[in-house]
């Protein structure tokens with residue numbers, strides 16, 4: 039007998055307007071993300087500044103609204119001054135986070151101009167590892183102050199008359215991690231973060247700040263770290279960050295696809311901690327969440343051990359994603375949408391070559407990894423109001439999880455365009471799932487298309503010449519009498535798009 043799942047969608051069951059920044063991404067000075075990724079002078083598709091137009095086109099397809107930069111671990115040893123001014127005068131540095139050589143050919147101004155050309159804002163991180171409040175406030179002055187001060191005039195001298203007007207800033211990166219350059223205790227970090235936050239906002243009161251949360255949910259200091267950091271910074275920041283990567287190390291797909299439940303728990307926990315500090319401070323202000331690093335990351339771990347130290351832009355963290363990774367990425371996107379009321383920024387880490395949806399060949403093609411597709415679908419069709427779906431689904435147990443729903447799903451309603459989009463993953467490894475979705479007060483909504491990403495081989499990957507993991511639009515969803523019915527193939531990512539007729 040066919041397995042069945044039900045979902046109810048009501049226009050008035052609203053979670054919140056989706057902040058488009060949850061479809062953000064990340065480019066670090068790491069591996070071939072910048073050099074050989076977005077930037078490859080001499081490539082046949084490079085523009086006059088050396089940036090690859092074919093890569094930019096793929097980024098535009100993803101409609102990436104915000105890009106975190108320049109790190110990551112890299113930022114904790116970075117002198118931003120090395121990357122501005124005449125390129126010929128820029129120093130080569132030993133980059134200690136990833137043991138490479140940084141040429142500084144690309145820096146703040148080049149990156150800002152490039153980001154603008156792909157339609158993205160930048161979420162700029164400051165170095166609170168080797169540096170501190172002085173470098174941080176100077177960078178805000180350099181980027182955002184119009185003119186008439188040392189650093190704003192220096193930017194103008196460097197050829198950038200208009201200020202970059204960067205709104206979102208990260209106060210360091212993963213400062214709880216012993217691997218981080220300038221690793222700190224929660225109190226040490228809380229103190230430097232609040233002092234940096236104060237002066238950065240004194241330079242530009244319009245900016246928003248993200249304080250570092252834990253590097254992942256398994257950190258021994260998790261929870262206590264967030265509470266201490268927020269105790270120090272609460273009145274001076276807008277967001278607390280979360281980072282999490284998953285991997286199918288045990289080759290157990292049922293358990294692997296359930297990991298988005300852990301992500302859900304992580305998000306819920308950080309909301310609770312933020313609200314605990316709110317209560318403790320009797321504050322009226324709410325701290326929101328920035329999930330500014332999330333993805334699958336494990337395929338490249340062994341290869342990375344073989345990289346020659348101090349090389350320039352070596353192929354680091356080049357995970358080649360398979361079909362099952364795309365399904366987990368889909369589940370993670372749905373999970374984030376379910377927290378649209380508190381999760382306002384998220385960055386798929388990263389964007390090009392480094393644990394990325396987009397890969398490049400040197401002097402060759404740019405191509406789409408499997409995870410490109412769910413990310414693109416969510417970014418393009420997931421704008422509007424995140425609805426609160428009422429779901430009943432068959433469940434399974436796995437090694438680390440109980441009651442894992444076969445159906446992971448949610449919906450976004452775009453009031454203005456009168457569109458409703460259902461995102462759904464069938465986690466079942468054996469059977470298709472018959473979805474019946476009650477759309478009661480969405481009168482006269484008809485299915486525009488039912489996009490499906492499926493593959494008989496869960497380990498199937500893409501390459502520059504082979505896109506065997508790619509979506510089709512032959513899904514069978516239909517709308518009748520206030521209800522949508524659809525067959526969700528076993529192990530599939532589905533996007534059911536409806537519009538008012």
Ligand code: AHR
Pocket residue numbers: 066109110111112211212253331387388
């Ligand atoms: O995204 C890769 C790395 O993962 C980042 O540099 C760091 O912040 C995290 O540990």
